[in-house]
Amino acid sequence: MSGLKLFHTTKSGVTEVTPRLADVEADVQDLVEAHMEAMLGVTFLASEYVIDCVDGGRIDSLGLDENGAPVIVEYKRGTDAGVINQGLFYMAWLMSHKDAFRSLVRDRLGVAAASQILWSAPRLICVAGDFTRYDAHAVREHRRSIDLVRYRYFGSDHFGLETVASVTGRSTEAKRVRRRAPGTPPVRQQGAAMADLAEAVDEVLVGLGSGVTRVQRKQYRAYQRLRNFACLIPPQQTKVLVYLKADPTAVDLASGFTRDVTGLGHHGTGDLEVQLRTERDLERAQDLFRLSYASA
Numbered sequence: 564m565s566g567l568k569l570f571h572t573t574k575s576g577v578t579e580v581t582p583r584l585a586d587v588e589a590d591v592q593d594l595v596e597a598h599m600e601a602m603l604g605v606t607f608l609a610s611e612y613v614i615d616c617v618d619g620g621r622i623d624s625l626g627l628d629e630n631g632a633p634v635i636v637e638y639k640r641g642t643d644a645g646v647i648n649q650g651l652f653y654m655a656w657l658m659s660h661k662d663a664f665r666s667l668v669r670d671r672l673g674v675a676a677a678s679q680i681l682w683s684a685p686r687l688i689c690v691a692g693d694f695t696r697y698d699a700h701a702v703r704e705h706r707r708s709i710d711l712v713r714y715r716y717f718g719s720d721h722f723g724l725e726t727v728a729s730v731t732g733r734s735t736e737a738k739r740v741r742r743r744a745p746g747t748p749p750v751r752q753q754g755a756a757m758a759d760l761a762e763a764v765d766e767v768l769v770g771l772g773s774g775v776t777r778v779q780r781k782q783y784r785a786y787q788r789l790r791n792f793a794c795l796i797p798p799q800q801t802k803v804l805v806y807l808k809a810d811p812t813a814v815d816l817a818s819g820f821t822r823d824v825t826g827l828g829h830h831g832t833g834d835l836e837v838q839l840r841t842e843r844d845l846e847r848a849q850d851l852f853r854l855s856y857a858s859a
Contacts, residue, residue, distance in 0.1 A: 588639060604789060608624075608668065614656050622657075624637075632684040635685075641691065650709075684732060686709070689709070690713075698728070703730055783796050793852065802840045806824070809855040811834050821838070
């Protein structure tokens with residue numbers, strides 16, 4: 564990315580725009596915090612949050628993502644090998660001080676949000692000027708959800724984020740979600756066709772590109788890049804529902820296949836509902852899946 568050049572066309576001609584780093588780290592933090600939901604899919608909670616421990620410290624940004632998972636965001640102006648370890652130190656503190664974070668969420672977002680925090684999937688997002696190949700390798704060795712995000716300014720009016728590496732944490736709670744309770748009939752006995760279709764949807768969504776991660780909640784499974792781009796609802800008797808971040812007004816809606824659910828309550832995130840009943844429906848839906856993936 565360091566060699567990337569953009570060109571901005573104006574009436575007076577073509578001006579070369581060279582990517583650049585921030586003058587100071589605080590500039591990146593201020594910009595991301597002001598637009599955190601649009602950029603990261605995270606609701607901003609606090610800045611420079613002071614932690615109460617022997618070594619002390621300040622968490623750059625705290626937030627809650629679309630699935631209710633706690634998010635720590637750490638920033639570095641350039642390349643800094645310590646940003647991952649620093650973030651993991653703060654995450655360890657967070658997971659041992661859940662009451663403090665719960666109180667913060669309750670004060671900012673209300674009791675309901677505080678009661679639905681997804682403690683099984685805390686996330687660390689590191690935003691920096693660049694990362695080394697050792698950083699990308701290091702995150703794959705951890706059992707936490709970590710996103711390495713490279714930033715650049717383009718001229719005075721544009722700011723870009725690029726995911727360098729993204730790893731989904733493995734948690735005991737996530738394993739319990741997947742484990743069938745004793746005495747419960749296998750999924751295939753409860754609706755084999757829809758269960759098979761849901762598995763096929765999962766394969767398609769994960770296979771859309773690199774960096775796709777899953778987040779399992781009781782009511783749905785979310786598929787993320789930095790932000791959710793799809794939510795798969797547990798299969799019903801006759802159909803599988805997927806909610807996408809695609810703009811319903813930009814789609815030719817088809818009765819019984821796609822529906823605009825803007826403003827309507829449903830599990831997961833996204834304003835476009837896709838109803839799948841057959842493999843053919845899944846084939847029809849793949850362009851919509853790609854559209855939502857690209858928008859994330």
